[in-house]
Amino acid sequence: MAGFSVTRRRGILAGAVTLLSGQRAGAQEDAPPWMRQQGSPVTSPPYGVPSKFEQNVIRRARVAVKFPSASSSGTPLQDLHGIITPNGLHYERHHAGVPGVDPAEHRLLIHGLVDRPLIFTIDDILRFPSVSQIHFLECSGNTPEFRDPKPDWTPQDTHGLLSCCEWTGVPLSTLLAEVGVQPSARWVLAEGADAAAMSRSVPIEKAWDDAIVAYAQNGERLRPEQGYPLRLFLPGFEGNMSIKWLRRLKLGDQPFQTREETSKYTDLMPDGKARQFTFIMEAKSVITRPAGGQQLRDPGFHEITGLAWSGRGRIRRVEVSTDGGTSWRTASLQEPVLPKCLTRFRLPWTWDGGPAALRSRAIDDTGYVQPPREALVDVRGINSGYHFNAQQTWQVAQGGAVSNAV
Ligand SMILES: Nc1nc2c(c(=O)[nH]1)N[C@H]1C(S)=C(S)[C@@H](COP(=O)(O)O)O[C@H]1N2
Numbered sequence: 406m407a408g409f410s411v412t413r414r415r416g417i418l419a420g421a422v423t424l425l426s427g428q429r430a431g432a433q434e435d436a437p438p439w440m441r442q443q444g445s446p447v448t449s450p451p452y453g454v455p456s457k458f459e460q461n462v463i464r465r466a467r468v469a470v471k472f473p474s475a476s477s478s479g480t481p482l483q484d485l486h487g488i489i490t491p492n493g494l495h496y497e498r499h500h501a502g503v504p505g506v507d508p509a510e511h512r513l514l515i516h517g518l519v520d521r522p523l524i525f526t527i528d529d530i531l532r533f534p535s536v537s538q539i540h541f542l543e544c545s546g547n548t549p550e551f552r553d554p555k556p557d558w559t560p561q562d563t564h565g566l567l568s569c570c571e572w573t574g575v576p577l578s579t580l581l582a583e584v585g586v587q588p589s590a591r592w593v594l595a596e597g598a599d600a601a602a603m604s605r606s607v608p609i610e611k612a613w614d615d616a617i618v619a620y621a622q623n624g625e626r627l628r629p630e631q632g633y634p635l636r637l638f639l640p641g642f643e644g645n646m647s648i649k650w651l652r653r654l655k656l657g658d659q660p661f662q663t664r665e666e667t668s669k670y671t672d673l674m675p676d677g678k679a680r681q682f683t684f685i686m687e688a689k690s691v692i693t694r695p696a697g698g699q700q701l702r703d704p705g706f707h708e709i710t711g712l713a714w715s716g717r718g719r720i721r722r723v724e725v726s727t728d729g730g731t732s733w734r735t736a737s738l739q740e741p742v743l744p745k746c747l748t749r750f751r752l753p754w755t756w757d758g759g760p761a762a763l764r765s766r767a768i769d770d771t772g773y774v775q776p777p778r779e780a781l782v783d784v785r786g787i788n789s790g791y792h793f794n795a796q797q798t799w800q801v802a803q804g805g806a807v808s809n810a811v
């Protein structure tokens with residue numbers, strides 16, 4: 406037996422091993438191998454990596470074969486705990502791959518309807534007063550369930566274009582004050598230094614409100630995949646607008662009608678018309694355990710846990726159903742509950758060994774309730790690929806196999 410474990414007979418884990426009489430913890434003869442020899446020294450490797458036993462906790466790529474640099478990878482939400490996404494597991498979405506930007510060469514230009522057009526180096530940016538804020542980032546293409554959802558999908562497949570970090574940088578409002586914004590300016594064009602020169606128009610109100618020009622995530626400088634050395638970060642807005650490898654901000658009096666806000670990132674409605682500028686990510690939630698791809702072993706106690714978030718503010722309440730939405734119970738929310746941030750929810754559950762349908766719905770502080778699939782499709786139809794935020798159901802089969810209810 407490796408290690409030892411003690412439990413009360415009628416406790417939560419009825420199947421756990423009971424301490425045998427006469428067995429002493431740490432005694433030479435039954436010590437596990439790792440207690441009988443010295444471990445590895447400090448700084449090997451100098452930048453730490455997870456345990457070799459966690460090698461399955463990885464981003465999984467979805468590559469467009471015709472054009473491999475236009476690809477995405479999902480965060481393994483089912484394997485994570487709490488609300489923070491480790492940097493090596495942050496989801497990725499690149500339209501033209503990850504550019505190898507040299508911070509010494511990189512510049513940020515701010516121009517257009519300003520009094521003093523300026524070019525900033527990274528060192529210039531680092532001299533400004535900074536802020537650190539914890540926020541989710543979600544691709545508006547997350548949860549591809551309008552058409553053809555698959556039963557074998559896991560939370561990584563259904564919701565993995567979602568991550569949450571502490572972002573550090575300079576408030577965009579500080580930089581705008583530095584260049585002096587002219588009264589006629591209503592929009593800001595943000596452009597990236599990748600081969601796609603990704604660009605989006607941002608309303609000036611957002612730029613003054615809580616937009617950050619970010620250079621760090623979770624305490625260290627941005628990863629190349631997340632926009633090193635500089636990215637725009639727009640809390641609560643669709644991920645596409647948080648332009649990575651940020652090189653240019655141009656103030657104008659109207660939207661710039663870039664490729665990414667005309668041919669892409671618009672919502673095709675049932676009548677064939679398209680909605681343009683769906684900036685805010687509406688309230689959404691997903692149960693991450695038990696969830697698709699998992700197997701419940703023993704009937705009895707199971708904690709149902711997952712994540713809820715809203716681009717409009719704080720999560721007020723999360724309700725969980727184990728009968729596919731007929732009856733609901735209120736889950737407990739892990740503090741702190743922050744605005745435009747993932748919130749961890751939990752509900753104790755006793756599984757009787759039979760079929761169940763696990764589902765969650767988020768309610769945010771505007772009172773908005775995450776809709777069931779039918780209600781969302783009633784309004785949106787199935788022409789669209791963006792902003793699918795319906796309730797997610799995981800089907801537990803007799804015997805405990807969990808799959809995506811489609
Ligand atoms: N310059 C640039 N910025 C970009 C992109 C890109 O391809 N190029 N992808 C966008 C999209 S669609 C999303 S969802 C987010 C993804 O950010 P992440 O890769 O850090 O998760 O970045 C956005 N910013």
Ligand SMILES: [Mo]
Pocket residue numbers: 498543544545546644645
């Ligand atoms: Mo995206």
